[in-house]
Amino acid sequence: MSKLEIFDPAMCCSTGVCGPSVDPDLTRVASVVYSLEKRGFDVTRYNLSNDPGEFVENKKVNQVLQEKGADALPVTILNGEIVKDSSYPSNDEFSDWLQVDAADLKDKPQTRVTIDIDKL
Template sequence: MIKIEVFESGGCCSTGVTNPEEKRASIRFAVAVSQLSQAGFDVSGYNLLSDTTKFEENEAVKEALASDPSSLPITLLNGVVVKTRSLPTNEELSEWTTMSLERLEGKGESI
């Protein structure tokens, strides 16, 4: 089974970001995560401020942060770091899960 985990820094507002471009990316990603979850994929997100233990327990995340403290967000696919410094794109999520881009964007058929 495919497992996607995203480790993000904390923020000052509900989305965790204030930059408009980053906020749009965060909203786009939230839609994609919702679609993946509804389709039965194992997708988890962790926030540094509220999920500190998850950061401390994950060796891959600790190593990534030790080598580059500005690497958040960090995305793991089946426990392996596959992306740092930005959220996964819908294209990447589609490639990793084989879910269509339309469905990831909430435009495809529902389950």
């Protein structure tokens, strides 16, 4: 099975729904990652704010940062090789790399909220 790693720029979360505005690209990538994980793919995201050691320890990512600076983020690695930097992969790219139908990459996490109106 393929291993996919995404090295995100510094941000407060990977979903894109925090802060004053929603980043549709981040929400799309979060949905793709969720869909891939649901299908058993090994996907890991590292955030420069929360996981700086991962950026230092990964020699390829470290080299890209040394050469291009933080503008090279995000960096996407597939099976140990950099396949994209400076922007997130498209759904078609994810699909091609992982041999998954692009239509199967649109699952969204389901959250259930229970409200006890007796306590309101």
